[in-house]
Amino acid sequence: MRAARGCRFQGESVWLLRVRWGIASAKINGIAANPPRWSDGSFSVQGAAAALDVTTQTALTYLADGLLTGRQLRKGQPWQIDLTDDQIRDLRARLQRTRRPKKEAS
Secondary structure, eight states, rough: BOOTSSBBHHHHEEEHHHHHHTOOOOOOOSOOOOOOOOTSBBOOOOHHHHHHHHHHHHHHHHHTTSSSEOOOSTTTTEEEEEOOOHHHHHHHHHHHHHHHOOOOOO
C-alpha cells in the first residue's frame, strides 16, 4: 500500500493515523495494562523491573545489554522476559555492587 503522496507508509505515519483515528495498538492481552507475569510464566518489563527493584527503563537497558533475555511477538509488542529466581538473585547482587551510596547533604 502507498500513502496519499505515493510514498511508503512509515511507522511514524501509522502511529499518527492510529492516534488521530483513536485506533488502539495491538496488545497480547487486548486493551488491558500488561500484567507483571504472563500466563506462560514469563515477566513483562514492568514485572521484571518490580522483581529486580529497578525502573522499567533499567529493565529495558538490561534487555538491550543482554543481561535479560526476552522475546516479542512483533516489534512494538510487549516483551516476554524469561527470568529465574537465580537470575533475580544474581542481578540484585550486581546492583548492590554497582549502586553508589547516597551521600548526606552538607
